[in-house]
Amino acid sequence: MVDNLPRILLVTEATLSQEGKGVNRTLVNLFDNYPAELLMLFCPEHELESNPTSSPFDRQVLSFAGHRLPIVHNRLGKSLNSLINWINLQLLDWFPISNLQKLEEFDPEIILICPVTSLCLLMGYKLTQHFHCPSLIYFMDDWIAIDNSRWLSNSVQKTANQLLKQADGWLMISEQLQTELSNRYQIKPQSSLIVHNPVDLSDKQPPDTARTHEGTFKVVYAGSIWSMHYDALAAIAEAIYQLRCDGKDIELILHTDKSFWNLYQEKWQQWQVTFGDLIPYQELNCYLNKHADMLLVTSSFLLENAPMTRSSVQTKLTDYMAAGKPILACGPDYSACNQFLKKWNCGLVCETNQIAEIKNFLLVVLDRQDLWQKIAITAFEVLKSNFDTKVVNQKLQVFVKNIVDRAAENSCVTESISSPKHLSFFKDDRTLLN
Template sequence: MNPAPASSSNLSPAQKWVAVTAYFPPTVGGSSTVAANLISTFQPASVHVISERPATIGGRHTAEPPPGVSITRFGLPPTLHRLPFARYWIRWGRYGLVPAVRRAILQALSQGAQRIVAWYPSWPFLLAAAQAARQTRVPLFTYHMDAPIPWQQAPWPDRFFFRHRQLSILQNATARLVISEALAEDFEERFNLTSTVIRHGLDLRLYPAANPEPLASHNPLRIVHTGVVEHLQYESLRRIIDAVADHPGLRAEIVLSTPNRREDLAACGLDQPHVQILALPTHEVRNLQRSAHVLLAVLPFFGSIKKLDLTAFPTKLVEYMAAGVPILVHAPPESFLAKHVRRYRYALSVDKPDPAALITALKALQEDATLRHQLARRARHTAEELYALPRVARAFADACALSPSILKPEFSS
């Protein structure tokens, strides 16, 4: 029988830790960006990152890692990506990395690391972290970007590990960190487990406060969506793209800056004449966000994994809040995202799959200058109150029993 995990409140503050997260250096948006932002707040000598080589995810890393941080990377042979049905070979092959990842974690622990923080979903890296923690009894903290999906809905080979290991990893973690209140409620309801909310922290110095750009009536409305487009989001994004195409009275262009492959987007009807598809690095994404007239965040209305859809909170939304640009959210009314918008009133929400309602909302954002300024002001205030990186970094260090002295000075107070 495994020993009961120690409570983080009973641990002495640690001076070094190891971060286990796939996709590092980060892609634009998602769990890798959350990891990069947090890791950047710590003294480089205090953290060791164990991650994947970019080739494992198709070479789509478009942001630099925090300077000075030690990173150990693993990856599958590049030739695997050229095989027929490469996606399936890669999905299975990644589990072959588990022994090497576990050894790297053990090596970091032997060099003084006293905590393991593993990002979810990062299978099979999470599995390797759990094995190393069990072997050494070093405290393991899991940090969840998404709700754990039911094992019946997971693809193979993930399904096997979801069924037989997921719950035990959650139960044996010293603490579970979650990115939103929705995930905390989900863990309580489904697993009877407590968790600590550690939100997506953003360095607001990279987004100087600004007012929305004035709109000229003769220019098209520039609607921008940035970051990874998840497969389940295609449906809602396609609805907006089609609505704009079918309404010539609304002069608008849609810009997607994403690491997704263009052919995948085209196969789902997202590559249309009024849609511009880009793949920009992080610093250029920030400029694109700030130059937009409307920033767009979507969730599916007819997704197959309802729990994942209803608890999701796209991390790009925090960047949108800071950008000083009006936000349009298209998500089901019962989703956490829609409820969050209603609570803080930082975005215009269309919570039904209705093209006419989308056009009405876009026209309001185009024509009502007062509305645009109100939304941008509330969004910036929400970012400052909830997502400022110094506050999030201190909460993360406290939750993981890390010494505040290993935070960089600008984030420690």
């Protein structure tokens, strides 16, 4: 634990719910051992209503009205929601900051903005203009690349540019994302840190190399299935189905929300994919260790999803690394997930969406149990050395504290230079005044 940690105002749509996924799960893991009295969460109220904050993060939570006009969740939404979003952003820009007195009483020493949508991007910017303290921006994917939302007084692109330019430090989920944003906005960060989802290894054991595979070979995918995942996942599903038709004892199991299953249910059933309920996070490691033979992560091959594929190291990767089973990543060669596994040499990478080629790839893998074990062992060791909660959180705390300390030192120097006492010499020295 780092001494004398600063008070952090965290501005994000992620509500720090223990049941959350993706960005939410990463933030929960990152602040797991941060003193609760030094952390205040500022979220859109509609997010807090649907996903209440879990203990101990619920000690200091404030909200703001993100959706003064509700989003339409029917066919009319396609034509109305862009206008509704425009109005909501303009109202958010015009209206005073909600709960400002309580925010001032908390008196943040640093503001950490982790936006998932334009709402917290804009609110984060408003807060940095009000509070004269250092700020950090944390992007976990490149959603701003495809968000061209505008409102009367500003836009997503201008606001992102302003936040990145004025930030005292950048936190990024990948080197690729940092490079992309730096090149796009022509900004070099004052300081930066790559921050992946950390995993608590205190109750986890290294892979059991004595265990041998028996029965059906189970390929498991755990998590959400957004458009940035689906087409690569579908290619794997079809390849595994064809292997089953060829007599191979292999099965693809999806552990995901029922809504994602239902969205593509006809295809999943056609390819004989097995549906498994979403596994609670606290049970994930034990389940994967006992019931999976290979863990799957997928990244879209479609050009329309390239900004997300290129930038986002998915949360599940480090969680998978703790399970003691080999990881298979399917996606294009520019996928951040593929690049991560290749950098650390801790997973298998399949960089094609051609079904015949995927089948051949899997056939080779199925015969190499020695390779599975080697990859699983390497992944666990990489995780232990680089992405264990203690390691990552320590680096983050040191990074944050250094920025606050540096800002305080610069402030003291500025005050010293501008202080009236430096003018007293000229006021008192008659010979110089004359």
